[in-house]
Amino acid sequence: MPNRNLELCMMDRSGGQGTRIAVVGCGYVGLVAAVCFAEIGHSVICVDNDAAKIRALQAGQIPIHEEHLAELLALQSSASLRFTTSIAEAVRASDAVFIAVGTPPLDNGHADLSFIEEVAAEISGAIDSYKVIVEKSTVPVYTSDWISKILRRNGVDPSAADVVSNPEFLREGTAVRDFLCPDRIIVGTCSDQAFRVMTSIYGPLLDGSYYRRRASADFLSHNPTAPPLVRTSPASAELIKHASNAFLALKISYVNTIASMCEIAGADVDEVAHGMGLDRRIGQQFLSAGLGYGGSCFPKDLKAFRSLGHEMGVDVALLREVERINERQIDGFMGKIRSIMWNLRNKKLAVLGLAFKGGTDDVRESPAIKLVRQLLAEGCEIVAFDPAAMTTARRVLPEEGISYVDNALDAMNDADALLVLTDWPEFREIDPQAMKVQLAQPIVFDARNLLDRELMMQRGFTYVSIGRPAVEECEEPVALRRRA
Ligand SMILES: NC(=O)C1=CN([C@@H]2O[C@H](COP(=O)(O)OP(=O)(O)OC[C@H]3O[C@@H](n4cnc5c(N)ncnc54)[C@H](O)[C@@H]3O)[C@@H](O)[C@H]2O)C=CC1
Numbered sequence: 001m002p003n004r005n006l007e008l009c010m011m012d013r014s015g016g017q018g019t020r021i022a023v024v025g026c027g028y029v030g031l032v033a034a035v036c037f038a039e040i041g042h043s044v045i046c047v048d049n050d051a052a053k054i055r056a057l058q059a060g061q062i063p064i065h066e067e068h069l070a071e072l073l074a075l076q077s078s079a080s081l082r083f084t085t086s087i088a089e090a091v092r093a094s095d096a097v098f099i100a101v102g103t104p105p106l107d108n109g110h111a112d113l114s115f116i117e118e119v120a121a122e123i124s125g126a127i128d129s130y131k132v133i134v135e136k137s138t139v140p141v142y143t144s145d146w147i148s149k150i151l152r153r154n155g156v157d158p159s160a161a162d163v164v165s166n167p168e169f170l171r172e173g174t175a176v177r178d179f180l181c182p183d184r185i186i187v188g189t190c191s192d193q194a195f196r197v198m199t200s201i202y203g204p205l206l207d208g209s210y211y212r213r214r215a216s217a218d219f220l221s222h223n224p225t226a227p228p229l230v231r232t233s234p235a236s237a238e239l240i241k242h243a244s245n246a247f248l249a250l251k252i253s254y255v256n257t258i259a260s261m262c263e264i265a266g267a268d269v270d271e272v273a274h275g276m277g278l279d280r281r282i283g284q285q286f287l288s289a290g291l292g293y294g295g296s297c298f299p300k301d302l303k304a305f306r307s308l309g310h311e312m313g314v315d316v317a318l319l320r321e322v323e324r325i326n327e328r329q330i331d332g333f334m335g336k337i338r339s340i341m342w343n344l345r346n347k348k349l350a351v352l353g354l355a356f357k358g359g360t361d362d363v364r365e366s367p368a369i370k371l372v373r374q375l376l377a378e379g380c381e382i383v384a385f386d387p388a389a390m391t392t393a394r395r396v397l398p399e400e401g402i403s404y405v406d407n408a409l410d411a412m413n414d415a416d417a418l419l420v421l422t423d424w425p426e427f428r429e430i431d432p433q434a435m436k437v438q439l440a441q442p443i444v445f446d447a448r449n450l451l452d453r454e455l456m457m458q459r460g461f462t463y464v465s466i467g468r469p470a471v472e473e474c475e476e477p478v479a480l481r482r483r484a
Pocket residue numbers: 024025026027028029030047048049050053100101102103115118119136137138139168169170171172296297
């Protein structure tokens with residue numbers, strides 16, 4: 001059967017001109033989207049109301065740590081990608097306007113949509129020809145209806161703009177690859193005209209031409225395949241995004257519950273998760289037990305989704321339980337630290353990892369930051385290292401009781417124990433012998449099951465991880481030192 005979407009997109013791209021795109025919001029999503037749209041052949045203008053950020057971007061500096069973003073930005077010409085603080089200028093210069101501003105949580109759990117409203121109102125004033133307004137930010141169902149209402153209230157003729165929901169599924173740390181090689185592209189719209197513009201924008205991915213052009217690029221996944229484009233109603237598209245994030249969070253809380261059972265049963269959660277994940281209906285991904293999920297999205301999106309369900313009168317106790325399990329992970333890990341270290345006051349602890357996950361400088365809702373705060377409150381002395389998140393961590397952590405060093409081994413120097421809190425792959429490469437030389441006591445708490453448990457056991461460490469039997473040091477009694 002002919003692929004109608006593909007035909008449409010090939011028709012649209014026959015001139016090879018690309019689409020004129022504006023992206024509002026130069027954050028983790030907006031900036032990645034803007035650079036990637038330019039990379040696949042469009043002419044992009046990216047807007048932010050943070051003038052310092054725009055100045056940095058105009059000078060070729062990337063304000064976030066994201067693999068491959070800088071090299072991709074450097075590949076774009078000033079004609080294919082430019083930056084401005086003016087929404088009006090960007091709207092006039094484009095056919096599609098992507099809104100990628102933040103949607104942080106309000107105190108009551110709902111998403112704060114005031115940035116979206118502000119931007120929609122500003123866009124309205126600049127509409128001078130037909131535009132597709134694309135909701136890229138994660139928003140509750142019916143937000144696209146509200147955006148349409150805002151446009152109309154600000155005098156935009158209904159025939160002059162269509163609002164489309166096109167949720168984003170990229171992950172920080174692998175954002176470029178995720179954006180360019182997505183599992184699916186969701187386009188929620190009732191308008192055929194808007195749908196044609198969207199298929200044209202994603203055309204180079206849908207017809208595979210972009211993958212052929214960049215055949216050996218290391219920022220693409222190995223053997224990328226053209227993603228399916230799924231057309232839905234706007235409401236379904238909005239729900240797909242929230243429901244996907246909630247499901248992934250649910251998987252993590254589920255495996256963390258299984259990890260607690262493994263600890264009591266003397267089983268190994270990594271083995272259990274592997275065995276479960278081989279069932280294709282379950283899958284291997286998002287079954288890593290640990291400190292729980294963090295980041296700028298899962299915690300806030302779960303809250304927003306639950307608040308929405310509650311408002312709809314739907315029983316969302318399942319989602320509350322996912323959150324409760326997640327919140328308990330930090331306390332559970334604190335308990336493990338106490339059970340080995342006894343008193344925490346004046347203990348010197350080396351911390352590896354502050355970001356909410358490996359591969360990013362983002363510390364928003366980072367479980368590592370939450371744990372460090374608790375340790376500091378209990379009187380520990382912390383020496384921390386993170387390959388990318390030290391600057392962002394300094395902004396949110398207290399100044400007292402914590403110092404930062406430039407590499408992992410320096411953090412361990414004379415420490416009573418090592419804590420691995422973020423899954424940076426390079427932490428896996430640290431030589432256990434070198435660790436042992438540095439540490440005052442060979443004690444390791446691995447909150448991400450990153451290190452090789454067998455090896456740690458062979459090398460005589462006291463090694464505590466998640467959902468795996470603890471290895472108690474047995475060569476000599478642990479003589480925990482206290483500092484004055
Ligand atoms: N961070 C992630 O991995 C993902 C985030 N999302 C969603 O995308 C949205 C954006 O998230 P992030 O990029 O992480 O946020 P962010 O906070 O990194 O970036 C938002 C940007 O919007 C700018 N902004 C705010 N108000 C503005 C205005 N009136 N005019 C122009 N610029 C304005 C801010 O200055 C900031 O640079 C959120 O809804 C989030 O849930 C979706 C998928 C992945």
